[in-house]
Amino acid sequence: DAKTTQPPSMDCAEGRAANLPCNHSTISGNEYVYWYRQIHSQGPQYIIHGLKNNETNEMASLIITEDRKSSTLILPHATLRDTAVYYCIVRVAGYGGSQGNLIFGKGTKLSVKP
Amino acid sequence: GAVVSQHPSRVICKSGTSVKIECRSLDFQATTMFWYRQFPKQSLMLMATSNEGSKATYEQGVEKDKFLINHASLTLSTLTVTSAHPEDSSFYICSARQLGGSTDTQYFGPGTRLTVL
Numbered sequence: 220d221a222k223t224t225q226p227p228s229m230d231c232a233e234g235r236a237a238n239l240p241c242n243h244s245t246i247s248g249n250e251y252v253y254w255y256r257q258i259h260s261q262g263p264q265y266i267i268h269g270l271k272n273n274e275t276n277e278m279a280s281l282i283i284t285e286d287r288k289s290s291t292l293i294l295p296h297a298t299l300r301d302t303a304v305y306y307c308i309v310r311v312a313g314y315g316g317s318q319g320n321l322i323f324g325k326g327t328k329l330s331v332k333p
Numbered sequence: 334g335a336v337v338s339q340h341p342s343r344v345i346c347k348s349g350t351s352v353k354i355e356c357r358s359l360d361f362q363a364t365t366m367f368w369y370r371q372f373p374k375q376s377l378m379l380m381a382t383s384n385e386g387s388k389a390t391y392e393q394g395v396e397k398d399k400f401l402i403n404h405a406s407l408t409l410s411t412l413t414v415t416s417a418h419p420e421d422s423s424f425y426i427c428s429a430r431q432l433g434g435s436t437d438t439q440y441f442g443p444g445t446r447l448t449v450l
Contacts, residue, residue, distance in 0.1 A: 248379070253440075262426045262441035264340075298337070312437035321419075321428070321439055323377040 222246065223307045228328040231301075237294040241307030244288045251312045252283060253321070254292045256303040262308065263323075266292065296332045304328050315324050335361045337429045339442035346417055347450055353413045354445045355428030367439065368400070371424040380394035383410040417449045418430035 223243040231237040237283045243252065253268040267274055269290075276279045285324040294301055306326040311319050336359040342400040346352050356366055364385045369377040381402055389402035401413040410429075414421055424446055428439040 242337075251437075251440075257377075260424070260444070260446075262428075262444045265438055265440060268438065319437070320379060320382065321432075322379065323369075325376050 222250075222322075223324055225305070225324065227325065227326045230330050230332055231294075232299045233331055233333050234296055236262045237297040237301065237329060238309075239292040239305050239329065240289065241292070242289045243307070243309045244297075246287050246309050247311075249311050250309045252281065252287075252290050252326070253308045253310060254279070254281065254310065255306045255323075256301075257306070257320075257326070260301075261323050262264070266305075268312075285327060292324055297329075299331050299333065302329060302331045335359075335429070335431050335438075335440045337427065337440045337442040337444050341353045341445060342443060343448075345448045345450065348418050349417045350418055351413055352417055352447060353411055354427075354447075356410045356412070356427055356429070356442050358408045358429040358431075359441070361429070361431045362401055364403060364407060364408075365426045365430040365432070366410040368402065368412050369426045369428070369432070371426060373446075377426060383414075404405065414447065417447070419449045422447055423450045 231238040251268050251270050254266040257263045257264040266278050269281045283290045338357045340355045366383040368380045371377045379392050380395045381404045383404040385404045391397045403412040424444050426444040428441040430439050
């Protein structure tokens with residue numbers, strides 16, 4: 220079962236920041252937070268991941284709370300092409316075995332509107 | 334990010350035939366690849382973990398004799414759906430794990446849409 224909780228859907232205006240929350244209150248000390256998105260009828264796309272520090276790349280920023288029980292993915296200037304289902308997943312990284320498997324929940328369907 | 338390809342992207346077959354799907358990591362070597370299945374309006378379900386040079390590990394409820402997995406090289410894993418039936422119609426997606434140094438990320442292929450008539 221997925222170890223995260225996300226709202227089922229969100230809307231965002233084009234050009235505005237999209238802030239997608241994720242709760243992972245049972246996260247273990249060696250588990251990372253990964254974000255993927257899936258545009259309709261395509262394979263998931265890796266966005267970003269982090270352990271406890273905030274992370275930023277060319278796609279998004281990841282803000283992780285100090286207690287690591289929740290995080291927020293930020294798309295700074297959402298475009299229509301960002302409309303997708305966004306998945307927040309916690310997993311152990313750097314090791315083999317099933318703890319490192321990506322287990323997908325239902326995600327958040329983000330709709331970016333003009 | 335790294336690139337993973339799948340072939341074919343779409344296949345239609347008759348009931349009872351077998352279908353092979355290829356998954357390739359194009360710019361990195363992957364000792365571990367994964368196969369997922371996604372039914373309409375549902376999330377991805379992990380079917381099996383494919384390890385180079387050894388037998389695949391199947392998730393509970395997935396028939397290993399029906400879904401044959403071969404991971405013969407560090408860049409190629411294949412999934413064969415044997416004796417396919419209409420209930421096997423689904424979107425099959427593979428991923429490859431890039432592991433090294435500070436990197437541990439799975440990259441996904443574009444998926445294969447299987448329709449069994």
